[in-house]
Amino acid sequence: MSGTTVSARPPWRRAGCPQLGQGHEPEYIRGANATNRTDQNRRGCSDTPASSASVRPILQGRMDSPIMSAVPTASADRRSPRGVRLARTTMVQPDGRHVYLYGAFQPPPASYVAPLLTSGEWQQRWNPLRQEWVMYASGRQGRTFLPERAACPLCPSTEGHSTEIPASAYDAAVFENRFPAVRSGAPTGPLPPGAKPSAGVSEVVVYTDRHEGSFGTLPADRLDALVEVWADRCRELARRSDVRYVFIFENRGEAVGVTLHHPHGQIMGYPFVPPVPAIELAAASRHQRRTGTCLHCTLAADERRAKVRVILDQDGIVGYVPVSARWPYEVHVVPARHVGALPDSSSAVRRA
Numbered sequence: 001m002s003g004t005t006v007s008a009r010p011p012w013r014r015a016g017c018p019q020l021g022q023g024h025e026p027e028y029i030r031g032a033n034a035t036n037r038t039d040q041n042r043r044g045c046s047d048t049p050a051s052s053a054s055v056r057p058i059l060q061g062r063m064d065s066p067i068m069s070a071v072p073t074a075s076a077d078r079r080s081p082r083g084v085r086l087a088r089t090t091m092v093q094p095d096g097r098h099v100y101l102y103g104a105f106q107p108p109p110a111s112y113v114a115p116l117l118t119s120g121e122w123q124q125r126w127n128p129l130r131q132e133w134v135m136y137a138s139g140r141q142g143r144t145f146l147p148e149r150a151a152c153p154l155c156p157s158t159e160g161h162s163t164e165i166p167a168s169a170y171d172a173a174v175f176e177n178r179f180p181a182v183r184s185g186a187p188t189g190p191l192p193p194g195a196k197p198s199a200g201v202s203e204v205v206v207y208t209d210r211h212e213g214s215f216g217t218l219p220a221d222r223l224d225a226l227v228e229v230w231a232d233r234c235r236e237l238a239r240r241s242d243v244r245y246v247f248i249f250e251n252r253g254e255a256v257g258v259t260l261h262h263p264h265g266q267i268m269g270y271p272f273v274p275p276v277p278a279i280e281l282a283a284a285s286r287h288q289r290r291t292g293t294c295l296h297c298t299l300a301a302d303e304r305r306a307k308v309r310v311i312l313d314q315d316g317i318v319g320y321v322p323v324s325a326r327w328p329y330e331v332h333v334v335p336a337r338h339v340g341a342l343p344d345s346s347s348a349v350r351r352a
């Protein structure tokens, strides 16, 4: 097996989004179609959830259907969400993977056939020299690699081309990775000494149903929606008992290993706190005990006073190059006022 990796130093602490709100479930989809997706999207990003009167499940006929061989099932859960500012429809693929469609969407073609989770073995092994976990995921060897435009697995599904997204049009989508790096309940194969079963979740965030473009070219309303998607995923994953740290990221460019060009990012729900955030958490805790203040807020306030490395300071957001930057283009972006985690931020800050 070969694998990728991340590591941590036990004992582990819940981090990432530790103090997020208690249970929430998504609102079901609002009446939606491709022609009004932009308006739906804007409405979905308002500060308050849409009223139930505007909710019309367009896949209602399938809501209570058993899981079929190739057809995803939609969640029937319509409990009022807490903090959800964007409509979300939960679907379950025949292999058990969840798909979350945010905003408006149109159902997939009748010929839709869901792709299946890769086979393989997943483990995490303890490296006693480096004192860190190394993740093994043999199934990732077979993942889709730079497919032709017409074979993109993140584009909307069409007749004759079933993709990861069970919709013929959508605003934004998140799905459990078919080639996950970490995965709870996965087959392990024989476990060597110091190894244990993989745990956690790997998700893919698709920013738009348009193949061309990038995060940087998304229109403002789509960027607003994307931040809401991140906040929702962060909140939900942090509630899982098998997730200790939520990491939202995008690898951009083939040089760093991108295998699909459709605008997308990823979310890893790790079963431990990786080493770097663990160090940062410990440093922040020491700072808090010593001074009674937040380390991140202190650093940002110092930079705003110095006005030497600040490149952005508006609408409640501060962006600065840290004095000890480790990369040529390293920029730290933080709220001007203290916020514990992304889901705790105000709508205005997220939009900024």
Ligand SMILES: [Zn+2]
Residues within 6 Å of the ligand: 152, 153, 154, 155, 210, 211, 262
């Ligand atoms: Zn695509």
Ligand SMILES: [Zn+2]
Residues within 6 Å of the ligand: 294, 295, 296, 297, 298, 337, 338, 339
């Ligand atoms: Zn702070």
